[in-house]
Amino acid sequence: MVMFYFRDGANYASVYTQSKIVSENIKWNLNIKSKKISSLIINTRNANAFTGSDGYKGLKEIAEEAALQLTKKQTEDEDFPKKISSNQVLFGCTGTIGEKYPTEKIKKNIPELIKKIKYTQNKFTWMKAALGIMTTDLQPKISMEECKIGNKNVKIYGIAKGSGMIFPNMATTLGYVFTDADLSNDILNKLLKKNINTTFNAISCDGDTSTNDMVSIFSTGKVKNSIINNINDKKIFSFDKALHSVLLNLSKRVVKDGEGATKFITINIVKSKSEKEARVIAFSIANSNLVKTAIAGEDPNWGRIIMAIGKSGVKIDLKKLAINFGGIKIIEKGQIFKYYKENEATNYMKSQSIDISVDLNMGSKSFTAYTMDLTKKYIEINADYRS
């Protein structure tokens, strides 16, 4: 379990799983009406999904306990203590679904967690938090950027978890980003939505979607930067870029740590008529088991890329199609490139990072998706552990 405490409250924004069945903590988070968040509590052994009204009530009890204890802490530590309400507690849950949510156990843990709160933080604190939210992850995932809003320096720290769970196994992705900048909920929301599309929503491990996915951003307002009312304000550009970088970095780490992954795959679809079409093709390739097993086998099997483009349902002009693996031209104008040598491509497939580029030559839009190969290890992790 990991608990974050925002001493002066934090502005925030979240995006959640697109699954039609969501966990109880996501329902709770969506019901929160408070403009400021005081605490984020993350537990990792129970997804609180398919737990019905008991699961939801459990969160309410825990939030009330946390609010009570944190209000006490305010009176102890602050000159002008504030009352903290249960409405200011956000939850991240990941773990087994359908099992009774351990409300009492978590509630009992709250005083201990609060006792451990530190008002100073360093890289070690972030590492501990990143480690604390891991499930089957092999690596903790941290990303940090510094940037400016106007003439003020601000920091962005992010942690994430994801790779799938062995028991009972959904590739829940959690990402939490923190900044000392002063940004409104509206601006945070717009920046997060804008940047999630090309980062956490551009990765695919196995095409499956958890009931618990969640990415949030919190701004503590410690740095008194100039007020930003519009995400097109030039003063926010550097922050926007840094946020994108933190989110992309974290999401790439989730893929790299994908269950059984041995290779990191970048799929660039360029010169498409629309970004939507580029995205559909990119994910048709990224989610194809035949493509992913070929890459696991270090086989430059471009036929499977063609297959995945074809099955995407997007109408393409075959005569304009070009495909590259890394710097190696494979298809040009819809035909095998005349100087293509398979041994060069075979050699390239030995790399740890594989770049597949599909040029449709039909427009000016593009989309990049990230995924990993599909190996026997994936099957092992997902088939063999529980039984």
Place this chain on the structure above:
Amino acid sequence: MVMFYFRDGANYASVYTQSKIVSENIKWNLNIKSKKISSLIINTRNANAFTGSDGYKGLKEIAEEAALQLTKKQTEDEDFPKKISSNQVLFGCTGTIGEKYPTEKIKKNIPELIKKIKYTQNKFTWMKAALGIMTTDLQPKISMEECKIGNKNVKIYGIAKGSGMIFPNMATTLGYVFTDADLSNDILNKLLKKNINTTFNAISCDGDTSTNDMVSIFSTGKVKNSIINNINDKKIFSFDKALHSVLLNLSKRVVKDGEGATKFITINIVKSKSEKEARVIAFSIANSNLVKTAIAGEDPNWGRIIMAIGKSGVKIDLKKLAINFGGIKIIEKGQIFKYYKENEATNYMKSQSIDISVDLNMGSKSFTAYTMDLTKKYIEINADYRS
């Protein structure tokens, strides 16, 4: 290579892959304007996909050669010989994509294939045909039914191949059904389209789609049954049912022979608002790697079924949801069934055939999909062979 010869021509209908990139033989078949087919030629080592105009020209040359040789055979064998045109030759191709189509080699083979044509057939002939179209299939796939049209007995024989190919590997499915009934192209087309939806279009091995998929039906008209002008004519009901049975049988065999499959999975979605929604949910489950690895691991992991229902995007009423594994109730009214015992379910998962039933209790429509589990063997077949 396998060659079918219809001595008196055959009426026919075909359905093809929904991929936006199709092989040259499918383009050829779609261009055929002849009302009768004289020959079906199937080759198994070259998909004739991504072979451009050369691949198409190759088919033209082969069709011309076959027409020439078959016309010669007509003059030798028939009292009233007919001239056979290249326009009456249909092609099925499966194998490597992007490699030069071996036109000359196939053309040279034609006289030999024609020499071997027999006018009588028995089960052994069908077995040889089924064996002849296999690629990585472990089992030949044959299905036969007898039925009546009016008071006449007719036969339906079908062969199929499918399971994916190891070099370079697309799960091409070919199905060919033959009947001695006398049915028009229009009726054959309507019957095929009607029955394909719940048979060949209800199976999924790995969610990938080949550029070469093809299912055809041929009727030789040897039996002079009463003329059928409408598929709602009661006289065709028994044939319709038998055709469905042949197609379902063949398509189930394709799944059972799926690459690396150890279990056959039937996914029933019932009481859905529309068949379309039932289909979307069924395939969301059938194509989920997490569901398929759980079943490979004999793990009654109903959480992954929930996940797959959720990610399908279909709006469901969780409070009405029921899930059964075989006869074992797991979820009732959106909650874990109170008498659910995991050890019973674990025991059930040891079966070779796994039935998953999802009851939405929202309408009266249903859809059944068929798939297999995802095993290490699949990865081995698709990752390890070529390199």
